[in-house]
Amino acid sequence: MSSAHPIIAITVSSGAGTTTVKKTFENIFRREGVKPAIVEGDSFHRYDRLAMREAMQRAAAAGNPHFSHFGPDANLFDELAKLFQNYGESGRGKVRKYLHDAEEAAPSGQEPGTFTPWEELPAETDLLFYECLHGAVVTETEDVAHHADLLIGVVPTINLEWIQKLHRDKATRGYSTEAVVDTILRRMPDYVNYIVPQFARTHVNFQRVPMVDTSNPFIARDIPTPDESFLVIRFANPRGIDFSYLLAMLHDSFMSRANTLVVPGGKMPLAVQFIFTPMILNLVDRKRRTQ
Numbered sequence: 531m532s533s534a535h536p537i538i539a540i541t542v543s544s545g546a547g548t549t550t551v552k553k554t555f556e557n558i559f560r561r562e563g564v565k566p567a568i569v570e571g572d573s574f575h576r577y578d579r580l581a582m583r584e585a586m587q588r589a590a591a592a593g594n595p596h597f598s599h600f601g602p603d604a605n606l607f608d609e610l611a612k613l614f615q616n617y618g619e620s621g622r623g624k625v626r627k628y629l630h631d632a633e634e635a636a637p638s639g640q641e642p643g644t645f646t647p648w649e650e651l652p653a654e655t656d657l658l659f660y661e662c663l664h665g666a667v668v669t670e671t672e673d674v675a676h677h678a679d680l681l682i683g684v685v686p687t688i689n690l691e692w693i694q695k696l697h698r699d700k701a702t703r704g705y706s707t708e709a710v711v712d713t714i715l716r717r718m719p720d721y722v723n724y725i726v727p728q729f730a731r732t733h734v735n736f737q738r739v740p741m742v743d744t745s746n747p748f749i750a751r752d753i754p755t756p757d758e759s760f761l762v763i764r765f766a767n768p769r770g771i772d773f774s775y776l777l778a779m780l781h782d783s784f785m786s787r788a789n790t791l792v793v794p795g796g797k798m799p800l801a802v803q804f805i806f807t808p809m810i811l812n813l814v815d816r817k818r819r820t821q
Contacts, residue, residue: 534820535621536657536813537614539665539678541728543685550756551684551736552661554802559659562807564814567617567655571662572628574610575599579643601720605664607672614677617651617658624648656814666728675731679813682806683732689744690754697753707748734805737762738795759795762786763805771805779804 540555542548559566577585582604589597597603613623627646629635635642651658666675666683675681686694692714699705699713729735739762740754765771768789776791777783780801783793793801 533816535618536679536817537618537660537677538657538680538682538810538813539614539660539674540682540684541663541665541667541725541732542661542683543663543691543725548661548684550798551802554799555659555661555806558803558807558810562811562814564810565652565654565656566659567623567625567651567657569613569625569658569660570627571610571660571664572630573626573645574606574662574664575628576604576606578628578645596716596719598717598720600663600717600725602669602672602724607664607667607669607674610664610667611672611674611677614658614660614674618677621651621655622653623651623658625651656817657810663725664728666731667724668727668731669724675728680806680809681732681734683729683735683737685729685735686738687740687744689747690738690740690759692747693744693750693753696747696750711748733766735764735766736798736801737764738798756795756798761793761795761798761801763791763793763801765789765791776801776804 538555540551542551558564575582582599585604586597589595589603599605613625616623626648627634629638629640629642629644629646631642635644638646640646660678664674665678666681668675685691695714696707696710699710700707705713729737738756738759740759742754742758744750744754764787766789773785773791777785780791780793780797783791783797786792791801
């Protein structure tokens, strides 16, 4: 943690509203004149797309059928922790970019599924903004969460996450239901051991809960929409949170516990704006007072 160079880390799971959250934070940064160093967590995967397939095959042949992007063997947690530490100490650090598709890869002349070279972060940024799977990860050797000033979790209920993955992989990658289920099962040990525990370390956690029947995600014909969902927003420390203001601004919301706000799913961008704008401004103000 650093007053001079604050870090915001968002741990997100598929289907929780990742794009919405990222765009909303970008809007806050632009509106408030905050210059972020944006870090995409995919860039800290250990292997590119082709090498990952080969690593999975080697792991399976060696008796490990659960090798996945969720766990430490497929990620550079040491490099991620080093980046957070270096940024907190000096506002500097090295990053690269994972090129997901042909559109992202075209400017660099590389193949999709590869990494750009490591390069220095932009100079004189106000904060570091990380978004991906491991913003609050802790292993036996690395503690990424320790270095962050604001930890945020964005996660759907598990059945909703599976529905999202089924629909995405079948529609965009041509996978069968059986192939997607195999992937879910392969990833499950790493999901339980390295993804789920992060949501107990967050300062604020957003969980999307559908209000339609998702009891059998493998036969769901449609992905529940935000308007068919509620957001359960849990504050690890509710001290200083103006719940009266949030309830007044986020209509049809209510408190389910002393530290938990429940908001209609369609109001997620508003909830992110109202909750995190003051926190971001406080981090930036604290930074500027150290200069």
